[in-house]
Amino acid sequence: DGGITQSPKYLFRKEGQNVTLSCEQNLNHDAMYWYRQDPGQGLRLIYYSQIVNDFQKGDIAEGYSVSREKKESFPLTVTSAQKNPTAFYLCASSIKGPPGDIQYFGAGTRLSVL
Amino acid sequence: SQQGEEDPQALSIQEGENATMNCSYKTSINNLQWYRQNSGRGLVHLILIRSNEREKHSGRLRVTLDTSKKSSSLLITASRAADTASYFCAPDKAAGNKLTFGGGTRVLVKP
Numbered sequence: 271d272g273g274i275t276q277s278p279k280y281l282f283r284k285e286g287q288n289v290t291l292s293c294e295q296n297l298n299h300d301a302m303y304w305y306r307q308d309p310g311q312g313l314r315l316i317y318y319s320q321i322v323n324d325f326q327k328g329d330i331a332e333g334y335s336v337s338r339e340k341k342e343s344f345p346l347t348v349t350s351a352q353k354n355p356t357a358f359y360l361c362a363s364s365i366k367g368p369p370g371d372i373q374y375f376g377a378g379t380r381l382s383v384l
Numbered sequence: 385s386q387q388g389e390e391d392p393q394a395l396s397i398q399e400g401e402n403a404t405m406n407c408s409y410k411t412s413i414n415n416l417q418w419y420r421q422n423s424g425r426g427l428v429h430l431i432l433i434r435s436n437e438r439e440k441h442s443g444r445l446r447v448t449l450d451t452s453k454k455s456s457s458l459l460i461t462a463s464r465a466a467d468t469a470s471y472f473c474a475p476d477k478a479a480g481n482k483l484t485f486g487g488g489t490r491v492l493v494k495p
Contacts, residue, residue: 305485310490311487312387312472313485315484362427370434371483373419373427373429373483374429375428
């Protein structure tokens with residue numbers, strides 16, 4: 271079964287804690303992305319990576335960190351510096367990156383603060 | 385970035401009716417994509433229209449693109465309850481740029 275797997279589906283963060291969201295793809299895609307979605311809003315790009323061992327900041331990277339050590343994996347860490355982390359986080363991948371590339375999305379992780 | 389802006393923000397129709405939503409963007413594009421998001425789920429790609437195309441069809445979906453007006457429209461014909469979702473446009477500019485999404489149009493199809 272090919273696709274993108276995000277885990278966990280629900281995650282709770284305590285004050286001052288770092289949490290890591292997992293994103294794995296078996297589509298052999300070069301590019302991967304992390305988006306944040308707030309209720310009733312569109313998607314905002316956090317980080318993206320077009321090749322292993324390389325990644326770029328998106329529009330709202332502050333308080334987040336990523337790594338891309340393997341082609342199939344692009345974990346996102348929400349650090350304690352992110353003061354308002356409650357949101358729906360979506361991971362996506364595409365063959366090589368824009369232009370003209372279709373993005374395939376995971377089912378998302380919903381992060382809440384305790 | 386190249387964010388699209390969808391209009392209207394929300395749309396409520398009866399099953400069997402057509403639904404039309406619009407997208408406007410600011411600068412020149414290579415192509416424009418439309419995605420659907422069911423509540424609490426990830427986005428699903430619907431259709432991609434290139435800058436040199438004016439209209440494209442996929443099943444009950446019809447997308448138009450007017451580059452002179454920097455706008456696109458998505459028409460869903462003969463809507464079904466299963467079409468209830470949010471629809472996002474994503475203009476795509478030059479190589480090396482990232483895809484960005486507008487705020488979406490929330491469509492409710494009543495049975």
